[in-house]
Amino acid sequence: MNIGELEALLQDMTIEEKIHQLLQVNSSFYQTQGVLTGPQDTDRFSVRQLELAGSLLGTVGAGNLRKFQDIYLGTQPNKIPMMFMADIINGYKTVFPIPLGQGATFNPGLSKECACATAKESAASGIHVTFSPMVDLVRDARWGRVMESTGEDVYLNSCFAKAMVEGYQGEQVSEKGRIAACVKHFAAYGVPMAGREYNFSELSERSLREDYLLSYQAAIEAGVKLVMTAFQTLDRIPCSGNKKLMRETLRNEMGFQGVLISDWRAIYEMISHGFAENEKEAAKLALEAGVDIDMMSDIYVNQLTELIESGEVEESLLDEAVRRILMLKNELGLFENPYKDGSEEDEEALFLCEAHRSLARKAAGESFVLLKNEGILPLKKNEKTAFLGPYINDKNIVGSWTIFADEDHCVSIKEGVLNKVSSEYAVFSEGCNLLDPGTRFAGFRGIVDSSLQPNYSVHEEEALSMAASCENVVLCLGEHRQRSGEGGSIAEITLPVAQIEFLKKVTAVNPNVAVVLFNGRPLDLREVNQYAKAILIVWFPGSEGGNAIADVLYGDQIPSGRLPMSFPFCTGQIPVFYSEFSTGRPFVNQTDTRFASKYLDIQNEPLYPFGYGLTYTEFSYGKPEVSEESLTADAPLQLKVKVHNTGSCDAVETVQLYIQDMFASVVRPVRELKAFKKVEIKAGNSVTVEFEITEEMLRYYGIDMVYKSEAGWFTAYVGGDSRTKNSVRFQLV
Ligand code: BGC
Numbered sequence: 001m002n003i004g005e006l007e008a009l010l011q012d013m014t015i016e017e018k019i020h021q022l023l024q025v026n027s028s029f030y031q032t033q034g035v036l037t038g039p040q041d042t043d044r045f046s047v048r049q050l051e052l053a054g055s056l057l058g059t060v061g062a063g064n065l066r067k068f069q070d071i072y073l074g075t076q077p078n079k080i081p082m083m084f085m086a087d088i089i090n091g092y093k094t095v096f097p098i099p100l101g102q103g104a105t106f107n108p109g110l111s112k113e114c115a116c117a118t119a120k121e122s123a124a125s126g127i128h129v130t131f132s133p134m135v136d137l138v139r140d141a142r143w144g145r146v147m148e149s150t151g152e153d154v155y156l157n158s159c160f161a162k163a164m165v166e167g168y169q170g171e172q173v174s175e176k177g178r179i180a181a182c183v184k185h186f187a188a189y190g191v192p193m194a195g196r197e198y199n200f201s202e203l204s205e206r207s208l209r210e211d212y213l214l215s216y217q218a219a220i221e222a223g224v225k226l227v228m229t230a231f232q233t234l235d236r237i238p239c240s241g242n243k244k245l246m247r248e249t250l251r252n253e254m255g256f257q258g259v260l261i262s263d264w265r266a267i268y269e270m271i272s273h274g275f276a277e278n279e280k281e282a283a284k285l286a287l288e289a290g291v292d293i294d295m296m297s298d299i300y301v302n303q304l305t306e307l308i309e310s311g312e313v314e315e316s317l318l319d320e321a322v323r324r325i326l327m328l329k330n331e332l333g334l335f336e337n338p339y340k341d342g343s344e345e346d347e348e349a350l351f352l353c354e355a356h357r358s359l360a361r362k363a364a365g366e367s368f369v370l371l372k373n374e375g376i377l378p379l380k381k382n383e384k385t386a387f388l389g390p391y392i393n394d395k396n397i398v399g400s401w402t403i404f405a406d407e408d409h410c411v412s413i414k415e416g417v418l419n420k421v422s423s424e425y426a427v428f429s430e431g432c433n434l435l436d437p438g439t440r441f442a443g444f445r446g447i448v449d450s451s452l453q454p455n456y457s458v459h460e461e462e463a464l465s466m467a468a469s470c471e472n473v474v475l476c477l478g479e480h481r482q483r484s485g486e487g488g489s490i491a492e493i494t495l496p497v498a499q500i501e502f503l504k505k506v507t508a509v510n511p512n513v514a515v516v517l518f519n520g521r522p523l524d525l526r527e528v529n530q531y532a533k534a535i536l537i538v539w540f541p542g543s544e545g546g547n548a549i550a551d552v553l554y555g556d557q558i559p560s561g562r563l564p565m566s567f568p569f570c571t572g573q574i575p576v577f578y579s580e581f582s583t584g585r586p587f588v589n590q591t592d593t594r595f596a597s598k599y600l601d602i603q604n605e606p607l608y609p610f611g612y613g614l615t616y617t618e619f620s621y622g623k624p625e626v627s628e629e630s631l632t633a634d635a636p637l638q639l640k641v642k643v644h645n646t647g648s649c650d651a652v653e654t655v656q657l658y659i660q661d662m663f664a665s666v667v668r669p670v671r672e673l674k675a676f677k678k679v680e681i682k683a684g685n686s687v688t689v690e691f692e693i694t695e696e697m698l699r700y701y702g703i704d705m706v707y708k709s710e711a712g713w714f715t716a717y718v719g720g721d722s723r724t725k726n727s728v729r730f731q732l733v
Contacts, residue, residue, distance in 0.1 A: 001330050001335045001336075006323070006326055006327065006330060007323075009078060009080070009326065010319060010322060010323060010326065012078055013077075013078055013322070014077070015304075015305060015308060015315070015318070016052070016305070017052060017077055017078065017080075018318055018319070018322045019300060019301055019304045019305060019318065020049065020052035020053055020054055020301060021054035021080070021321075021322050021325050021326070022054060022292060022293055022294055022300045022301070022304075022318075022321055022322070022325070023049065023052075023053040023054055023055075023293075023294055023298075023300060023301050024053065024054065024055040024056065024057055024085070024261065024293050024294065024295045024296065025045060025050065025053045025056060025057070025296060026056070026057055026058045026059075026296060027056055027057075027058055027059035027068075028058075029044075029045055029050055030050060030068070044298050045298060045301075049298070049301050051072075051075045052075075052076075053082070054080070054082065054083065054293070054325060055082060055083040055084070055085055055129075055293065055325075056068070056082055056083070056084055056085070057084075057085045057086060057087075057131075057295065057296075058085075058086055058087070058403075059084065059086070060084075060086055060092075060122070060125045060126065060127060060404055061125055061126060061347075062124060062125055062126045062339075062342035062343050062344045062346070062347050063342075063344055064126070065084055065125070065126030065127075065339070065342055066126065066339050066342055068082070068084075069081060069082060069126075069338050069339055073338060080326070080329065080335075081329060081334040081335065081338035082338075083128050083129060083325075083328070083329055083332070083334065084126055084127050084128050084129070085127070085128065085129040085130070085131060085182070086122070086127050086129075086130060086131070086404070087130070087131045087132070087401060087403060088118055088122045088127065088130040088131075088132060088179075088404070089130075089131075089132050089134075089148060089399075089401040089402065090102065090114070090118075090398075090399060090401065090402060090542065091114065091117075091118050091121075091360070091398075091402060091405065091542060091543070092118050092121040092122040092125065092127075092351075092404055092405070093121050093350075093351040093352050093404065093405055093406070093409070094117060094118075094121060094351070094352050094353075094356035094357060094359075094360050094405075094542075094543050095360065095398040095399075095402050095405045095410070095542035095543045096114040096117075096118070096359070096360050096363045096364070096542045096543075097363055097364050097367040097539055097540065097541050097542050098147045098148070098399035098401075098520060098539050098540045098542075099133065099134065099147065099148050099149060099150050099160075100146060100147045100148070100149060100150065100151060100520065100521070100539055100564060100565065101364070101367035101368075101538075101539030101540065101541065101561075102114065102150060102160065102363065102367060103149070103150030103151040103156060103157075103160060103564030103565075104151075104366075104367045104368075104369050104537075104539070104561040104562055104563060104564050104613070105363065105366040105367050105560075105561060106156070106561075106562050106564075106654045106676055106678060107366055107678060108159040108160050108162070108163035109163065110362070110363055110366060111150075111160055111163045111164055111167065111363075112163040112164065112166055112167035113167065113359055113363075114167065114359060114360075114363055115132075115133075115163070115164045115165075115166075115167025115168045115181075116167040116168070116170070116177075117355070117356045117359055118130070118167075118168070119167065119168045119169075119170070119177055119178055119179045120177040120350055121347075121350045121351055121356065122179055123176070123177050123178060123179050123340060123341040123342075124177075124341055124342065124343055124346035124347045124349075124350050124351075125342065125347055126339060126340065126341075126342030127179055128179060128180060128332050128334070128340055129179060129180045129181075129182055129225070129226060129328075129332075130168060130179050130180075130181060130182065131182045131184060131228060132164065132168070132181060132182065132184075133160065133161055133164040133165065133181065133183060133184075133219065134148040134149055134183075134184050134185065135149065135150070135157050135158075135160070135161040135183055135184075135215035135216055135218075135219055136148075136149050136184070136185060136188070136189045136190030136191075136212075136215075136230075137149065137151075137152065137153075137154060137157055137188075137190050137191070137211055137212050137215060138151060138152060138190040138191075138565065139152045139190075139191070139565070139574075139575040139576075139577045140190075140191065140192075140194075140195040140574055140575045141195070141493045141521045141522040141523070141565065141567075141568060141571075141574055142194070142195025142196075142489055142490055142491060142493060142521075142571070142574060143190070143192055143195040143196075143197065143489055143521075144197060144400075144483070144484045144485050144486060144487060144488020144489050144490070144520070144521070145189075145190070145197075145484075145485065145486055145488070146190070146484070146520070146521045146522075146565065147399055147400070147401075147484045147485060147520035147521060147539075147540070148401060148485070149190055150564055151563075151564030151565045151610075152564065152565045152566065152577045152578075152579075152610060153564070153577075153578075153579070153610060153673050154210070154211050154212075154214050154215060154672075155214075155672070155673045155674060155675075156564060156673060156676075157214075157215035157218075158214050158215045158217070158218035159218070160215075161183065161215045161216070161218040161219040161222070162218045162219065162221070162222040164181065164219075165181045165183065165219050165222040165223065165224045166222050166223075168180070168181040169181055169222075169223060169224070169225065172331075173225060173331055173332050174331060174332055174333035176341050177341060180225035180226060180328065180331075180332060181219070181224050181225060181226070182224070182225070182226035182227065182228050182261065183216055183219035183220070183224045183226070183227050183228070184227070184228035184230070184263070185228050185229065185230035185231065185239075185263055186216055186227050186228065186229055186230055186239060186245075186246075186250060186260075187208065187212060187213060187216065187230060187234055187239060187245060187249075187250075188201045188203055188208060188212045188230065188232075188234050189201070189230035189231065189232060189239075190212075191203060191212070192232060192489075195489050195491075195574065196489050197486070197487050197488070197489045198231050198232055199232065200232055200233045200234075200236070201230075201232050201233065201234045202235070203234070203235070205705070206666070206701050206705070208234070209701055209705075209707075210700055210701050213249070213254070216250075216254065217254050220254050220255060220256045221255075224256075224258065225258045225259065225328055225331070226258050226259045226260070226261055226328070227250065227256055227258065227259075227260050227261070228260075228261050228262070228263055229246070229260065229261070229262050229263055229266055229291060230263065230266075231263050231266050231269065233273060233275075237275065238266070238269070238270045238273045238275050239266075240262045240263070240266040240267050240269075240270060240286055240289065240291055241267075241270050241275055241276065241282070241285035241286055241289050241291075242289055243285075243288055243289040243290070245289075246260060246289040246290045246291065247289065247290050250290075251290060257324075258324065258328065259292045259293060259324045259325055259328050260290055260291050260292050260293070260324075261291070261292065261293040261295055262286065262291050262293065262294055262295050262297075263295060264295050264296045265295070265296045265297045266295070266297075267282050267283070267286040267291065267294050267297050267299045267300070268282060268297035268298075268299050270282045270285060270286070279299050279302065279303050280303045280306070280307060282299050282303075283299045283300055283302075283303035283304055283307060283313075284303075284307055284312060284313055286299070286300070287300070287304065287307075287313060287317050287318070287321065288313070288317065290320075290321075291321075292321040292324050292325055293321075293325065304318060352409055352543065357543065357544055358544075360542050360543045360544040360548075361544035361547050361548050361551070362548075363542070364538075364541035364542055364544050364545055364547075364548035364549075365548040365551050365552055365557040365559075366557075366560055366561060367538075367539055367541065367561050368536055368537060368538050368539075368541070368548070368549070368552050368559055368561045369536070369537040369559070369561035369562060369563055369612075369613040370534070370535070370536050370537075370552075370559040370561070370613055370614040370615060371525070371529075371535040371536070371537060371563075371567075371608050371612070371613070371614065372529060372532065372533070372534055372535045372614070373514075373533070373534045373614055373616075374533040374534065375533070376472055376512055376513075376514045376533045376534045377514055377534050377536070377552075377553060377555075377616070378552075378553065378554055378555030378616055379472060379474070379514075379553050379554050379555075380471075381420070381421045381425060381554055382425060383425065383471040383472065384424075384425050384426070384427070384469075384470045384471050384472075385425065385426055385427075385470055385471060385472045385473065385474055386427050386428075386429070386463070386466040386467045386469075386470040386472070386473045386474070386510075387413060387414065387417060387426060387427070387428045387473075387474045387476065388428075388429055388430065388431050388432070388463045388466070388467060388473060388474070388475050388476070388502075388506060389430060389431070389432060389475045389476035389477050389499070389502070389516075390430050390432055390433055390434035390456055390476070390477070390478075390499070391413060391434070391476035391477065391478055391516070391518050392412065392413045392414050392428050392429075392430055392476050393412050393413070393414050393428070393430065394412060394413075394434075395407040395408060395410040395411075395412050396410075396481050397410055397412075397481070397518060397540050397541055397542070397545040397546075398410060398481070398540055398542055398543070399481055399484070399485065399520060399539075399540035399542075400443075400444055400481055400482050400484060400485025400486070400488065400520070401485055401486075402542075403444065405543070409543055410542070410543050410544075410545060410546070411543065411544055411545060411546035411547045412545075412546045413474075413476055413516070413545075413546045413549055413550070414428050414546070415546050415547075416545070416546025416547040416548070416549055416550035416551075417546070417549075417550045417553075419546075419547060419550065420550045420551075420554055420556070421550075421554070427466050427470065429459050429462050429463040429466055430454075430456035430459060430463065431456060431457070431459050431460045431462065431463025431464065431502060431506075432456055432457055432460065432463070432477075432498055432499055432502035433450070433453055433454075433455065433456050433457050433496075433498055434453060434478075434480055434496070434499075435448070435450035435453055435480060435496060435498075436450060436496040436497050436498050437450050437451075437498075438450060439480075439496070441482070441483070442487070443482035444482060444485070444486075448480060448482050448483075457498070460502070460505070463506075464505060464506065464509050465509075467506045467509050467510045467513075468509040468510055470510065471512065472510075472512045472513075472514065473506055473510050473512060473513045473514070474513075474514050474515075474516055474553060475502075475503060475506055475513055475514070475515050475516070475532070476515075476516045476518070477495060477499045477502075477503065477515055477516070477517055477518070477528075478495070478499075478517050478518025478519050479495070479518060479519050479520060479521070479523070481518070481520070481540055483520065484519070484520025484521050485520065488520070491571070492524070492571050493521060493522065493523050493524050493568065493571050493574075494523065494524045494571070495523060495527075495528070500527050500528075503515065503527070503528065503531050503532065504527075504531060507531045507532070511533065512533060513531065513532045513533055513534075514532065514533060514534035514535070514536065514553070515528050515532040515534065515535050515536070516536050516538055516549060516553070517535060517536065517537050517538065518538055518539070518540060518541075519537065519539060519540075520539065520540060521565075522563075522565050522566065522567040522568060523567070524568065524569070524570050524571060524607075525567060525607055525608075526569070526570065526607065529607065536549075536552065536553070536559070537561070537563075555616060555649075558615050558616050558617075558649060558650070558651045558652065559613065559614065559615050559616065560613070560615055560651065560652040560653075560654065560678065561613050562611050562612060562613040562654050562656075562721070563608055563609065563610055563611060563612045563613060563721075564610070565577075565610065566578060566606035566608070566609050566610045566722075567606055567607050567608040567609075568606050568607065569602050569603055569605070569606055569607045570602060572599075572602070573599075573602060573606065576606045577610065578609055578610040578611070578670075578671065578722035578723075579669040579670065579671060579672050579673075580669065580670055581667050581668070581669055581670065582667065582670055583597040585597050587604055605723075609721055609722045609723050610673075610721070610722040611654070611656050611673070611720070611721035611722040612720075612721040612722070612723075613654070613721070615651045615652070615653075616647070616649050616651060617645055617646070617647025617648065617649045617650075617651045617683060618645075618646045618647045619643055619644060619645055619646065619651075619653045619681070619720060620643075620644045620646050621641060621642070621643055621644075621718065621719055621720070621724075621726050622641060622642035622643070622644070623641075623726065623728065624639055624640065624641040624716060624718045624726060624727065624728040625639070625640050625641070625728065626638070626639050626640075626693075626716070626728055626730050627639075627640075628730075629729075629730060629731060630730060630731040630732065630733045631693060631694070631695060631730065631731075631732055631733070632695065632732070632733055633695040633709075636692050636693055636694040636695070637692075637693050637730060638690055638691070638692055638693075639657065639690065639691045639692075639693055639716055639718065639728070639730075640688055640689070640690050641655065641688070641689050641718045641726070642686050642687070642688050642689075643655060643679065643681060643686060643687055643688075643689055644681075644685075644686040645681040645682065645683055645684060645685055645686070646684075647683060648683050648684075649683050650680065650681070650682045650683050651680070651681065651683075652678050652679065652680050652681075653678070653679055653681055653720060654676055654677075654678050654720065655676060655677050655678075655679060655689045655718065655719075655720070656673060656675075656676045656718070656719060656720065656721065656722070656724070657673070657674050657675040657676065657691045657693075657716060657717070657718050658671035658672060658673055658674065658716070658717040658718075658722065658724070659671065659672055659674045659693070659697065659698070659714055659715070659716050659717070660672070660714060660715045660717070661698065661700070661710075661712065661714055662712060662713045662714060662715060663712055663713070664700070664702070664710055664712065665702045665703035665704075665710060666700075666701075666702060666703055668700065671715075671717055671722065673722070674691075674693075674697045675691050675697075677689055677691070689718075691718075693716065693730065695709050695732060696709075698710075698714065698732055709732055710732075711731075711732050711733055712731065712732060713729055713730075713731050714729065714730055714731070714732065715727050715728070715729050716728050716729075716730060
């Protein structure tokens, strides 16, 4: 359809029809199967409203959605097709590592491939739009949704935001196997006060712009088709009714021209915030803010007619929203083919196909972070190892948001290990429960309750005697997968007590313990660190988790993941992140000084910093060298560093470049990640890695709130994690 035809269609539509294009509902209202990801009042909508609703969320399946579309089109006055959206976060049927794990790969290209495979599978299932990527910057591990982000760093997040959008959307969303992406949650949803879900965000304008908005900006520049509003208040205004944020910042300044969708019932929730007095005001505020789609509330459909008829809201605002929705449907090619790529045959061919499985195995392997290794890993295939802990047989290793995947298709650790070594050399017993007694919380689908879990502790003795009789122990511990994700805030980022007690008992009979840790967030690992000789973070690795874990444990894949979020020393240290600011009284090891910026009871440093991760070899760095001492806006400089693999196996190093602006018109972070490169270096060899430093990399919001660079001195740090001291100075003139 061309623009003229689209405008003509808009002119033909009645107000009723137009308003209903703005409504998005869940399939449960239509008595078909769907997944609920928020609260719902079942008899909220009339039959007529449901007949006319412009989009649907949470239902999948080529056959299912074709039938749905046919029935729907049968009642549409202007034959406008329905748009199908869903939360397809880290994979659809083939599941890739959770986004935080993907962040740990420091390999956005790989995430692009994962998003591309995800788009193919879900497009085959009739889906048009995914509510992904979530690019919210996260620095508070108490918040459950850190698992949906790629971490604490704005540059890393921006690289992943761009890659994921490109992976889903390709060149054109109308192409076969492509879906539209929706970046979320605008803005600064990742910084709820005290880590408590849906709580308010308070940020300075400078911090919002410099730390939080840039990853959404990267998604917009990559052409993302939709943006989702955040639930919470930012600067005390609910985002879904914040006209300045949405119209001035998002649309005018950041250049977003696509569809703005509210989060689940967020327009309605402005009443609970005490921001809108009633439903009518909520509708007016949201439409004036430029929110096009009302997800899961009846505010627009029940209020807009009267608001427009009374002249309180201009019809042109409604037209603007409808136009954007029609344009998206048009870009997806739905007017020509309302089913888009939905095809049972393609579903059959693509779901969990060989290519997607091997991509999932590669991505999972790359996402694992080796935090500690005192000579245990890699395991030898001809030495006997006891695999213990609640996760050895668990296939629930996909993370809380993977709502359409069937965990039966996941590879467990036991299966993965036995695919590699004979049962003579690998024995298995859980010996310990996942949840502590008395644990009970609501999950996505029903209640998680410790009294309902299998009781593995009855096999504790058997497990301990296995541990004693083996060369090594791999202890598979972690969080319940529903403990992180939406609504998964916790006040103590610790492992269940029973798991720690079991770890202690195991190490008492065999000290050669490697802990494999499943987690959706950074955890307080002090005790694990104390007792285990090795720690491998595997996040929630997805469909091929067990195979990928076995690959890394036995050295068939060399670990290369790096922490995308600092692992705090303890909960009280939160938020802790590497790009902090210098205080006037920095703490520099003067232990007997009171008047320094420090804690009396714990260290300032996190237990493991951002960018950290070991492998099965070691690297040493030469001193970085710059091609010139100074750069200008027109003449960037080159920085070179020689990296040497000093060990005996080939491996991949993630070379990280951080820059510190030494003096500026406002205080700058002690360092900021500006570039990184993953390089493969053969054992005993060296590689020279080059980075270009441009003036653009040095820009920030100065005292006048203008995003620009300032002449002066900078320090570039180059190394294997955010603590590196390996540095060189240069100047911007
Ligand atoms: C979440 C969104 C999600 C939406 C639809 C909300 O509760 O915050 O991230 O896309 O539900 O399921």
